[in-house]
Amino acid sequence: MTHQLGSDVEAPRRATSTRRLVVAAIIVDDILTPTRLLAARRSRPAELAGRWEFPGGKMDPHETPVEALHRELHEELGVVVELGDELPGPDDGAWIITDRHVMRLWFARVTGGEPAPLSEHDHLRWLDARALFSVDWLDGDVRIVSALASMLAG
Numbered sequence: 001m002t003h004q005l006g007s008d009v010e011a012p013r014r015a016t017s018t019r020r021l022v023v024a025a026i027i028v029d030d031i032l033t034p035t036r037l038l039a040a041r042r043s044r045p046a047e048l049a050g051r052w053e054f055p056g057g058k059m060d061p062h063e064t065p066v067e068a069l070h071r072e073l074h075e076e077l078g079v080v081v082e083l084g085d086e087l088p089g090p091d092d093g094a095w096i097i098t099d100r101h102v103m104r105l106w107f108a109r110v111t112g113g114e115p116a117p118l119s120e121h122d123h124l125r126w127l128d129a130r131a132l133f134s135v136d137w138l139d140g141d142v143r144i145v146s147a148l149a150s151m152l153a154g
């Protein structure tokens with residue numbers, strides 16, 4: 001067996017391990033039979049303002065991904081959530097979203113509070129399957145939203 005010129009089996013792992021981890025939530029109306037998800041419009045930084053995303057953010061050094069996600073959702077939306085399954089992605093189990101970030105996402109249901117755009121966002125919108133692409137998602141989120149389209153019950 002000869003080595004293929006240029007093959008690099010470690011490349012996918014390196015692509016994710018060199019990026020900063022972002023954790024985010026697919027907040028749905030019902031964890032088992034979702035029909036709508038909550039999209040959030042960023043208010044900053046200027047280059048991302050107006051684009052839509054999944055609420056969440058970067059982990060602090062001492063946190064686990066799930067701890068960071070609960071904290072971010074409380075800070076950003078003022079809610080307490082119950083987490084469901086993670087949405088595995090094609091990049092070593094996660095989703096590469098920018099040249100510097102890789103994201104992990106979990107389904108979530110609000111169990112306390114009413115979602116409000118408290119800090120990072122200026123607008124929230126519940127989207128059903130038909131409206132999923134009616135907002136301008138961040139570039140890295142488009143394939144995630146595509147993967148979710150078939151999971152939302154009509």
Ligand SMILES: Nc1nc2c([nH]c(=O)n2[C@H]2C[C@H](O)[C@@H](COP(=O)(O)OP(=O)(O)OP(=O)(O)O)O2)c(=O)[nH]1
Nearest residue numbers: 022024053054055056057058097098101138140141
């Ligand atoms: N939260 C979130 N960030 C996303 C998504 N898609 C996407 O490309 N990103 C990018 C935008 C940012 O460059 C990066 C996440 O940074 P962030 O600004 O949300 O993180 P953070 O809340 O911890 O913010 P900070 O403390 O660093 O200011 O990932 C998404 O769906 N949700």
